[in-house]
Amino acid sequence: MKLFQRAQRSLFGEILDWMLTPLLLLVPVSIGVTWLVAQGIANAPFDRALENNVQTLGRLLVVQDGRLQFPLPQPARDILRGDDTDVVYYQVLDGRGRLLSGERDVPPPHADEMPTPGTVYLHDATMRGKAVRIASLWVAGATSDAPPALVQVAETRGKQSVLATEIIKGVLLPQFAILPLAVLLIWLALVRGIKPLSVVEARIRERRPDDLSPLDESSVPLEVVPLVSSVNELLNKLHGSIATQKRFLADAAHQLKTPLAGLRMQADLAQREGANAEELKQSLKQIGRASVRATHTVNQLLSLARAEGSSATLGRQPCDLARLTIEVVREAVPRAIEKRIDLGYDGAEAGAHGVVLQGNPTLLKELVRNLVDNALNYTPSTPERPGVITARVLADPFSRVVLLQVEDNGPGIAESDRELVFEPFYRVLGSEADGSGLGLPIVREIARQHRATVQLEDAHGEHQPQPGTRFSVRFDLEG
16 A cells, blocks of 8 residues: 555555555544443442442341341432432342332343352343443342342443543543654655665765775665675676777777778878879779778678677577588688689588577577688688688587588688687787787677677697697577
8 A cells, every 4th residue: 555656666655555555544443442442441440339339229128027138228310310420220129029019010031041149140231222231240039939029229331422422532542642743753754765776876966987996885784785786796897898998999999090001101102202003003092991891890890880789689590500600601702712822611401400599690690600701811821732621510419419510621710819810800819810809709709689699719630730620619509
C-alpha cells in the first residue's frame, strides 16, 4: 500500500511509505484495543458493586414457617435506589419461580448456566429498552431438597459508558497529538539518513569532465558502499575505454599520415617544372598506390569500429561457416593469381552437418576475409617456392565445436610477436608487405563477440625453414 503515488520512484518516498503506512494502519487497531480495554476497566468496579449488592440481598433471605421470606429493610432499599445517571432493578424468586420481591421483568440468567448456590453470575441484557448489566445469585432453598432461590440485581450502564469514554479520551487524545510529532520525527530522520547520498551526488556534480578518479568509499554509509564500488568500477572501465580510444586515434592519425604525406609529395613531384611524361606517369602510379593504402586503412578502421560497436546490438541468425569461407576464398582468387599464390579451400562442404552456428553473417565473413587477406599479404611466392594458402572448416558434431583454420607456408611469426600482432597497428619488424595492422585486431574482436577463441601456431613445425602460420578460430556451438 502506497500513501503517495509518484510518476518516478523515490527512495525517500518508498521508505516513508513503508514507515508511515504501518503506523497509520495501527491507529484504528489501537483505537479498537483501547476501547476494549476501557470497557473492561470501566466494568470492573461496577461489576464488583453489583456482586456486593446481590450478595447483600441474598443474605436477607430467611426461612419462616418452612418458607422463604424476603424482608427488605429501608437501608437496603436506599442502597438499591438509583441515582440521576443509572437505575437499579432487583428481583427475588423462590425455588418455584414465584416473585418474592422486586421487578418481574428482569431478564432471567442464561439457560446454559448451571445454578450453583453461592456463585454470582454476570451477564448483559436489555430491560425496558435500555442496556443493563445483571448479577445473578442462586441461594439455597428452605429445605435441603428444595430448589434454590434466585436473586438478581440489574443496573443500567450509563456510568460505565461515561467512564469508558473518559478513559478512551485520556488515552487516545495524547496519541493523536503525538502522531504528527512522530511523522515529523520520521521525516527528519529520513532526511538525515539519506543525506550521505546527497553528499555523494554533490561530489559527483562538482567533478570536472576529465576527472575519472574513484570516489571515496570510506565516507559513505555501509549500505551505499556497493553502489559506490560499482560506480568506481564503471569509472575505471570508462577511463580504460577513453585511454584506448585516445591511443587508437593517435595510432590511426599516425598510420594515415604516411600515405597522405606520400600523396602530397607525389603531387608536388608531378607539378614540378621540366617533368617528362614518364616521370609524371610514375608519380601518378605512386599516388594511386598511396590512395589505395589510405583507403584500405580507412576501411579497416571503419570495420574495427563497426565490430567493436555492434556487440550490444549483434543480430544473430544461423550461419553456414563453410559457405561463408568458400565465398571469401572465391573472392580472393584473382588477387592470389596476381601474386602467384596457390589459394584453396579444404574442409567440410557447405550445408554439412555441424557447420551452422548462430552469429552475424556480415561480421563472420569479415573475420574470414581478414584472415585470408593477412595470409595473402605476408606469404611470399617465388618460382622456386610458390606460396600456398589453405582455408578449411572442420566440424565436430559430437563435441559441438566448429573450427575455422587459415594456414600458409610463409616465414611464420615469432613466439614473442604472437600476442602483439593482435594489437591495433602493430606490424612485425622486417616485413615489407602492405597492411594497416588492423586485420587481426578485427578478427579477435569479432571472435570475442561470437564467444570464440583465436589461436596462432606454426603450420609446419618450428624447425622448418618456412614454418608457416596457422590461425585457428574455435566456435562453441553450445554458446
